[in-house]
Amino acid sequence: MILYIAEKPSLGRAIAEVLPKPHKKGDGCIYVGNGDVVSWCIGHLLEQAQPEVYNPVFKKWAVEHLPIIPDVWKLEVKAKTRKQFTILKKLIKQADMLVNVGDPDREGQILVDEVISFSGVSKTKRELVKRCLISDLNASAVKKSLNSLRNNTDFIPLATSALARARADWLYGINMTRLCTLQGQKSGFKGVLSIGRVQTPLLGLVVHRDMEIDGFVSKPFYEVFVTLKTSKGAFYKAKWSPSEACDSYMDEEGRVLSRKLAENVIARVTNQNGVITKVQQSKKKQAAPLPYNxxxxxxxxxxxxxxxxxxxxxxxxxxxxxxxxxxxxxxxxxxxxxxxxxxxxxxxxxxxxxxxxxxxxxxxxxxxxxxxxxxxxxxxxxxxxxxxxxxxxxxxxxxxxxxxxxxxxxxxxxxxYPPFEYLDKQIDTEVEGGLFIAKQKDVLAQGWKALFPQSKKGGDDASRASNEGFSDVTLPEVQQGDVVLCTEALLAEKQTSPPKYFTDATLLAAMTGIARYVQDPAIKKVLRDTDGLGTEATRAGIIELLFTRQFLARTGKDIRATEVGRELITSLPENMAHPDMTAHWEAQLEAISQREMKYSSFMEPMTQSLQQLIEEVRSVRFQGLQGKGKAPARSRRKRKTV
Known part of the structure; x- marks a missing residue:
């Protein structure tokens, strides 16, 4: 008998639909016509054991118990789904062959693997387990996947990565939440200060952005625009591009902060001749963005x-x-x-x-x-x-x-659809030693962008960018070496603006492109563009978790830190409140799944750094949280630690 173990009931039913009939519904399973059986998990049927399972003394939260680091890791059957685990365990023992049909990701791999292992399956039987990857629940796609089974052993690195992540989350979350909560209580905080490997640096991103906005002081900056006349009487406008000699008058974003410098440029170039130093014109193509993850x-x-x-x-x-x-x-x-x-x-x-x-x-x-x-x-x-x-x-x-x-x-x-095509034209003009640049972009063929409706501000990336940088400006036909006359020079005074508060979109973008927020240059160099904070499956839940714990709040579309969230982050050691450590962990977990790193090479240094961090946090006093918070529910047992 073949036993197909799906991640959830809906997937199990989709599998059964394409297997031989007649079907007989059993308790937590479906018997199919050829004698095989389809059963399922209900998400994770097992969970990491709580500290008191390792030692009853750990039921009470105490600083002297920390760090709690299991010698031999233990799993427990979840109380809510114990019945389904019992059904699966019995079927697993009866089956001649097992097929892991968890979702096609790390969690889907391990949640079925751990049930098989926890059920006492022999090593020989485990090595014969097959893996079925289903990403489309329509009958034809499911049937195709069932006919393309792979060896489950091919996915050991994926399961190992998920195991390392679960244990790292447990170690960091359990130890740091207990320690910070106890330290907070000493300072008069009433409640639990939840800490997580992903949630805490994510909260830190919001807090630091809020603080940057609060402390922002707007400053004026200046731009110079000139009108240039060709020998044939055509006019075009160009913008001054400051040279390196102006660096001391500019901010880190290249904006000129000296009005006197800008006025001096205007005085020097007005009614002066200039020469065109470069004319560039190129046809460019932009391929369609990739499908979504x-x-x-x-x-x-x-x-x-x-x-x-x-x-x-x-x-x-x-x-x-x-x-x-x-x-x-x-x-x-x-x-x-x-x-x-x-x-x-x-x-x-x-x-x-x-x-x-x-x-x-x-x-x-x-x-x-x-x-x-x-x-x-x-x-x-x-x-x-x-x-x-x-x-x-x-x-x-x-x-x-x-x-x-x-x-x-x-x-x-x-x-x-074909590529989006446009003509990119630029004229560089030098007047009295100053460089002035004029740009023009002309759409040649909309290509794939024809599918994107005109969007109001805030639309998706592709639609918003459809006409970005394109205008009605038409540059004249000129050649390098042509002489032009600066007929007018105007000063534009603008104000620097603060960064924007995070929104759902920008916070998600920050999580997926976390390298931009990493401070350590060495870690930033290690991270690839695809590395992020959290995983595709967990990011939404972690953001919502911070709202549930009242560390974050919404003001319209803006996401801001609450008073408690801000006080928590500003009291913690800096390395806990920034994403460097967690982002590096994510890169290592990905390396494990790609067979580029061993489990022990991740867990051993992680455990050592945890012990050092605990010593550092022992001296933290959350004075700013005195009198805040609400008394926690009696059971702290099921708190998430991501």
Whole structure:
């Protein structure tokens, strides 16, 4: 008997649908016609044991117990899903072959693997376990996946990475939450000061941005614009580009802070001849953006529709599990398998039927185009989020579902459109030793950008950028060496503006591009563009967690730290409040999953740094939190530690 173990009931039912009939519903499983069985987890059936399981004395929070570091790690069966674990354990022992059908990511891998291992399966039987990767719940796709089973042992690094992450989260979260809470209580704080490997530096990003805005002092800066006349009587405007000799009068962003310097430039160049030193004109092409992964979809949905990260994730889960209209949503990949290109006819036909807004775009798509999105080398366990070949009336979708589906469908369709083409022209003119630059961009062919509606401010990246940098300016036909006359020079006084408060979109963007916020140059150099804070599956939950714990609050679309959140971050050691350490951990966890690093090479240094950090935090006093907070619920047992 083959036992298929799905991550959740909905996936289990989708598997059973394509297996031989008749079916018989059992308790927590489905018996299929050929004698095989489909059962499922309900998310994680097991969890890391709490400290008191290792030693009853740890039930009481005390500084002298820290650090708590298990010698042998233990798992416990979750009380709420104990019944389903008991059913699975019995079926696992009866089965001749086991198939792991967890979701195609780290968590999906380990939550099934740990159930198999915890059920007492022999080493020999574990080595024969198969792995099925399903990212599309439609029957044809599920059947194809079941016919393409792989050895589960191929995914050991993925499970090892997930295991290391879970244990690191436990060690950091349990120890630091207990220590900070106890230190806070000594200072008169009533409540739990929750600390997590990801949540705390994420809170730090918001706090530091808020403080930067609060302390911002606006300063004037100056720009010089000139009007230049050619020998043929044509006019064009150009902007002064300060030389290195002006560095002492400029800020770090290259803005001139000296009005006197700008006025001196105006006086020198007005009514003076100049010479054109360079004329550049080039035709440029911009390929379509890649299909979405979860974070990029959440960012665009936040910009265009004001949806939070959690709202987008919940909508995606419904489109995936309930409606079967999109592929697996918790993907961190933006590429597609080459073999999927042959499905384009069916997928685009489904888009036309489901989303009337895109029906004309489907008819104009060239399905022979194969964009850079199709790349097998870029795909591991899962691929980008795209529509499936399932069709349904768009009117049956909620407004949120319709919006998100349209975003996903449009991003897929643009893979079958030609590049956006434009002409980029620049004239460099020198007048009295000063350089003045004029730029012009002309659209030659809209290409894929024709699919993006004109967006109000705040729309998604592609639509907002459709006309960015393009204007009605037309530069004259000139040549290098031509003499021109500066007929007018004007001073433009502007004010520096503070950074903007984080929003759902920008906070998610910060988490996915965390290297920008890392302070240590050595760590910044190690991080790749794809490394981020948290994972695709956890980011939305971590943001919401900070709201639940009242460390963050919303003011309109802005996300700001509360008084307690700010006091917590400003009291902690700097390395806890910045993302350097966590971002480096994320890079190492990814290296484990790619067979580039061993589990012990991550855990041993991490444990040593935790001990050092505990010693540092022992001296912290949260004086600013005196009298704040609310008394915690009696049980602290289930607090999240991410």
């Amino acid at each position: 979860l974070s990029s979809l959440q960012i665009d949905a936040a910009k265009r529709y004001g949806l939070s990260a959690k709202q987008v994730l919940d909508i995606c889960q419904g489109l995936y599990e309930k409606h079967k209209l999109i592929t697996y949503p918790r993907s961190d990949c933006r590429y597609l398998p080459l073999g999927h290109h042959s499905e384009a006819n069916r997928v685009t036909a489904s888009i036309a039927s489901t989303c009337s807004n895109l029906s004309s775009a489907v008819t104009q798509a060239d399905l022979n185009i194969k964009s850079k999105a199709w790349n097998d080398a870029k795909i591991s366990a899962h691929h980008a989020i795209i529509p499936t070949s399932k069709t349904m009336l768009g009117s049956r979708l909620s407004p949120g579902e319709a919006h998100v589906y349209e975003l996903v469908a449009r991003q897929y369709l643009i893979q079958f």
